[in-house]
Amino acid sequence: MPSPVVHISFALGFGTFIMTLTKGSFTAIHCLILSLNAFFGPDIGTFLGWCLSITFPALADQAMAWIHDSIGYIIIIAPIQAILCSKLSKKFIDWKYSRSFNNDLDDVNIEQINKNLISLNIKDCYLLAVAGCILHFQLDHIFEENGQNKLYLWILSTGYFTKPTPPFLPLSVIFVGVCTCTLFFGFAWIHLFSSTISKQTLTIKLKYTFSLFLAIFSIYISYLFISQIILGKKAVIGEEADLGVLTFIIIFHFLPFILCLLSIHN
Numbered sequence: 001m002p003s004p005v006v007h008i009s010f011a012l013g014f015g016t017f018i019m020t021l022t023k024g025s026f027t028a029i030h031c032l033i034l035s036l037n038a039f040f041g042p043d044i045g046t047f048l049g050w051c052l053s054i055t056f057p058a059l060a061d062q063a064m065a066w067i068h069d070s071i072g073y074i075i076i077i078a079p080i081q082a083i084l085c086s087k088l089s090k091k092f093i094d095w096k097y098s099r100s101f102n103n104d105l106d107d108v109n110i111e112q113i114n115k116n117l118i119s120l121n122i123k124d125c126y127l128l129a130v131a132g133c134i135l136h137f138q139l140d141h142i143f144e145e146n147g148q149n150k151l152y153l154w155i156l157s158t159g160y161f162t163k164p165t166p167p168f169l170p171l172s173v174i175f176v177g178v179c180t181c182t183l184f185f186g187f188a189w190i191h192l193f194s195s196t197i198s199k200q201t202l203t204i205k206l207k208y209t210f211s212l213f214l215a216i217f218s219i220y221i222s223y224l225f226i227s228q229i230i231l232g233k234k235a236v237i238g239e240e241a242d243l244g245v246l247t248f249i250i251i252f253h254f255l256p257f258i259l260c261l262l263s264i265h266n
Contacts, residue, residue: 002139004039011038011135018260025264027118029092033085033125034260037078037132073133082126090119118265127263131256138252155248158228159241172227179220186212221246 002010015031067077120128141151190197190208197208224243227233 002143007039007136007139008035010139011035011132014135014256015260018257022261022264026260029089029118029120030124030128030260030263033081033089033120033128034132034135036085037081037129038135070133070137074130078126078129078133081129082122085125085129086120086122089125093119120263124263124265127259131259131263134252134256134259138256141248141252151248155241155244157241158224158244175223176220179216183212183216186216217246217250 012031012035015026015034018026019028019031067073141149145152187209190205190212192198197205221243224246228243
């Protein structure tokens with residue numbers, strides 16, 4: 001199981017990357033709330049379980065089951081964290097402002113402080129709490145329980161690792177090839193070869209890129225879902241565990257990134 005050092009460094013690095021990407025709109029307060037929920041949040045269930053293990057072992061097991069769980073944390077602890085963090089951020093901003101004015105800072109410094117320090121409402125803090133929880137379990141699902149984590153085993157189960165590898169289905173090979181080429185050449189067309197789109201601003205080109213990714217991923221995941229969940233095929237292409245891998249990437253990579261962006265004030 002990753003230690004608090006790993007969890008907090010991962011979350012702070014993730015937050016710092018978004019801070020750089022948004023040119024400071026994702027502030028240090030965002031990063032701290034995100035990392036608080038990423039390293040301390042879900043593991044409070046483990047800590048409570050340890051504290052209660054001698055006197056109330058049954059309650060200890062329940063605390064561990066309810067809190068050190070992505071759904072349980074999002075429902076039980078994240079709202080509490082959101083309320084507390086929102087109040088603390090407002091208190092901190094008030095203290096920072098009063099200190100700034102007492103120090104007779106010039107207008108430029110005050111303007112910079114106003115830009116970098118924005119109190120967060122409960123909704124913003126809740127989004128960060130959920131994002132932090134997801135970042136926590138992104139590491140836990142892979143690196144704990146000696147590789148026997150249920151989600152990790154499910155991801156592997158969407159592939160096929162028994163020898164000999166099942167024969168490739170021609171339709172699947174063609175479908176995967178078309179999706180791969182569409183992503184690669186579609187990206188190149190948007191940014192390099194299109195006579196109209198390639199001359200647009202980066203924001204417009206990124207919108208087209210996002211639409212391309214969303215369309216191809218939706219089609220491909222639907223194909224995987226129908227093939228493996230409904231039709232019960234072991235793997236679509238050889239041993240590739242694409243359904244599990246894409247599900248993991250969407251939930252544990254893209255979703256926390258989107259939640260962090262949504263927590264930024266426009």
